[in-house]
Amino acid sequence: MKTSLKLMAASSLFALAAGSAAAQTELRMMWYNDGIEGEVMQSILDRFEEAHPDISVTLDVVPYQAVLESLPIQLAAGNGPDIARVTDLGGLSEHYLDLRPYIEDPEYWETNFGPFLDWLDPDGDAINGFMTQLTVTGPYVNRTLFEQAGVDLPGEGATWEDWAAAVNEVADALDIPIPMAWDRSGHRVAGPAISQGAAMFDEEGNPALVDEGLQRMAQLLYDWHQDGTMSLELWGSVSGSSYLGANEDFANANVVMYMSGSWQIPQFADTIGDAFDWWAVPAPCGAAACTGMPGGAALAAIADTEHPEEVGILMDYLAQEEVLAEFYGRTLFIPGHLGLAEGGIEFDADDPRAVHALETFAAAVPGISPVAFQLQGYPNNRVMFNALISRLNEAIVGELTLEEAYARMEEDIANQLAESNR
Amino acid sequence: MPHVDKTPVNTGEMLQNVVAWPIRILFKLLDYPISAIQRLIGIRRMPWLFLLPNLAFFGMFVIVPLFMNFAYSLTGGTELFLRDRPLTGTEQYGFLFDCENYADPVSCREDRFWKGIFNTSVFIFFQVSFMVLFSLITALVLNREIRARGFWRAVFFFPVLLSPVVVALIWKWILLRDGILNAFLISIGLERILFFVSPEWAMFWAVFVSIWAHMGFYTLILLAGLQAIQPDLYEAAEMDGTSKERVFFRITLPLLWPNMLVVIVLALIKGVQVFDEVYVLTGGGPGTATQFIVQYIYNTAFTNQVQNFGLASAASMVLGVVLFVLTLTQLAATRRRDNG
Incomplete structure (x- = not known):
């Protein structure tokens, strides 16, 4: 009798549990x-x-x-x-x-x-x-390398050219393989291009990627790859619009300056910690602005x-x-x-480098160019980013001239937008 | 005294009966509907009945997608479902084939498609040639009475068992700037080589890794062909004092030729389809130096923000035609081999 009661109770419980699971x-x-x-x-x-x-x-x-x-x-x-x-x-x-x-x-x-x-x-x-x-895009530097090389960090308002000269000096002094690395991403290039004066859109608000501002930045990136400021290994080693980050190379102290963004902070706090002074610096300037991309x-x-x-x-x-x-x-x-x-947020970080980086990127938000906000809000912005990075890359590895790359960027954007508007 | 049956019990036979019993019952049960169908459709049509499950599977996963792919290639836009896509006729094909000079991919409107074709052709030329050559040499060596022959056969076949992604990752780690190969080069006083930055090196390693990964399979086919050659032919040649080169070119190669043809055509088909290994190894770079036709299709359909399924399908159809021709050649070669 007792056994059957137990069985009944167990089966009722099971039915109840099954019922609640079903609900x-x-x-x-x-x-x-x-x-x-x-x-x-x-x-x-x-x-x-x-x-x-x-x-x-x-x-x-x-x-x-x-x-x-x-x-x-x-x-x-x-x-x-x-x-x-x-x-x-x-x-x-x-x-x-x-x-x-x-x-x-x-x-x-x-x-x-x-x-x-x-x-x-x-x-x-x-x-x-x-x-x-x-997120805000912007660069990090390995401040320990600057100190070891006896080179001063370029100050507020320094241009991309100033930074390129400084990181090359550090790399030469300490035999660092990669003076400067950027994430392989059109989004990362867009902020500095806007700093150089790229408008990204025409007066009607249609995409107009290639102008003098963009060409100035593209030329700098092209030259840096040719003179060794940037390693071909990162941008040159894949095709199309594939993303590649240099975070591991930066964490291994193979890179003096790394153009990425605020999302790397937790990772660097975790992987680099206090192994060296990884330091977020304000977005370098161009002719028109000193902006990153939101x-x-x-x-x-x-x-x-x-x-x-x-x-x-x-x-x-x-x-x-x-x-x-x-x-x-x-x-x-x-x-x-x-x-x-x-x-204000109480960040769970004791690392002064992480706190400094958070403050640097947060302070950059008010200075972000309206063009950058417009580009970020444009629903087809990845069409522009992908055309930019893939064609610029083909020019950097010598498959196209820069002029041909510009023409292809515009064709790619026009073709894709036409396809999406069918 | 009780009677004892001394007939020996055959355990194997008993076990066989136990296992066979349910199968016999099942066959008996199946016999009724099968006999009824046979009466209905006649014995001549019965093979179709047995082929039906396979044909249904093949139709659903090969024939239907093939026609769907063709239908997609005649449409445009970004909608996923065919019913929502505007008909564009042969516009996608026109876009692919819009070229000033077919020998110069940069002059083509869709330059990456033609670069993909050019790169795939270069890859196939080197990969198939060297694959067949190395497979033949390996098969000839493994066919001889060498020490630990079984072990060596396993060694050469082992990479075939690996996933292409694993193969590519292993080689990527070997070839990176701080990889094992560069460590070795530096240890013997040579300069570090950035293999994935040079188009020539990237193509070389794409070919090499592909050969390393697949050679075992083709070696096996050739080894089977070598073992099928009658030994008395070699004995007769030896008695006649024929030189080794003459034996190879007059006996081995002609008798192995049908297998060689199968290997060549299979390697060609695999070569045209190359994607996963190279995608993981080089990412198609540097630039577009190792971007092959399948990667072009993949990028066009999936990695762009505007996913151009119509153009990707048109490129797939072009690839499909090439593969169809190669498959027909392979079938013809197999038939020729089977007919002696």
Whole structure:
């Protein structure tokens, strides 16, 4: 009798558990990592699940390349995740979910994420998500090498040419293989090109990549590759628009100056630590400005989700000021929440280099050129970035002349925009 | 005294019966519907019934995508589904073939397509030639009575078992600026070589790594061909005092030729399809020096912000035609070999 009672109790419990499991909604979030942010997000999601036992969230961590190449196809086929961390903010806007009906206080979102909501939805006023980080492009230098070589760091207002001369002096003195390295990315070239006077758009707002400003920067990059200031190994060793970073070479002290951006801070704090003085410096100047490019990654809700209400609940939870304060603080990301940016974030960093880098990049934001903001907000900006980096690279390795490369850049952009407008 | 049956029990036979029993039952059960179908369609059409599952699979995953690919090549725009894409006729093909001078890729409107074709042709020329040569030499050596022959056969076949990405990563680590090969060059007092910065070196290593990875497979085919040659032919030649060169050119090579032809055509087909190894090894660089036709298709369809499926499909169709011709040649070669 006792045994049958136990069996009945056990089967009832099992049925209850099965019932509750069946009632649980599963959300999938596509995510990529630059540093430790996946870990931080997972710990926040664990807390969310404890507070909302009826919703489970799976964090699908994928390579960044998958976000760029596979996600658009998944979204077009209607097989995407419920939420995704994206960097092609405006380019995927047609696939985003407007969260307005599903979030508690749209006004909170508008107040705190206002300008960035337009990046996600350039033509409308939808609320699609929020920025997991704001980024600013800019260079880092190995200050220890400068000290060892007895070369002074160029000061405020120094031009790209001044920096090139200084890093070559350091590299020559200490036999460092790569005086200067840039991420192989059109986005990285755009800021310095705008500094040289590139307008990027014509008067009607159509893309107009090639002008004197861009040519000045392209010529500098071309010359630096020929005279050894930049190593052909990074830009020259792959084709097309493939991204390549020099972060490992910089961390191994093979590079004196590395043009990248604020997202490298947590990684350098972790991998370099106090091995040498890695030091963020203000964006070098050109004839027109001293600007980097803004950018960043956003967490966007996807329109094809079968659970928009649960997605709304999760996004509301993640967008809370205290949750984002923890996220930005632990990941060392520049906040994409205006309230937090204004009030300041308590960054989880003891490393003075990391703190200095955060301050340097945050201080660069007010000086970012309006052209850079316009370019970042342009939904087809990757068409321009890809044409720029791939054709410039073909000129650098000697397959095209610079003149031919400029003509090809414009053709590539025109062809791709024509295809997308069919 | 009780009667004891002393007939020996055959355990193997018993086991066989136990295993065979359910199979026999299954066949019995299948017999009814199969017999009914045979009565319905006649015995001559029965082979089609057995081919049907395979044909359905082949149709779904090869024939249907082939026609879909052709349909995509006649459309434009960026929509994923065919029904949403505007019809553009042969415009994509026109764009691909719009060239002032076909010998100069830079003069073509879609220069990267032609660079892909040019690079693929160079790759195939060197890769197939050296692959066949080295496979033949290796097969001839492994066919002889050498010490630890089994071990050496395994050594040469081992890279075939590796994933192309693994192969490429291993060689990339060897060839990098701070890789093993450069460490060795420096240790013997030579200069470091940046292999992936030079177009010639990049192409050389793309060919070399591809040969290293696939040679074992072709060696195996040639070894099988060598072992099929009647030993009495060699004995007769030896008795006649024929020189080794003459034996090779008059007996071995002619009798091995059908296998050689299969190897050449298979290597050609594989060469035209080359992508993964080289993509991981060189990324198609420097510049576009090792960007092959399949990488062009991949880039056009997937890596650009504007994913041009129509143009990529048109390029795929061109590649498909080349592969179709090569496959027909291979079939003809195989038939010729089988017919002696």
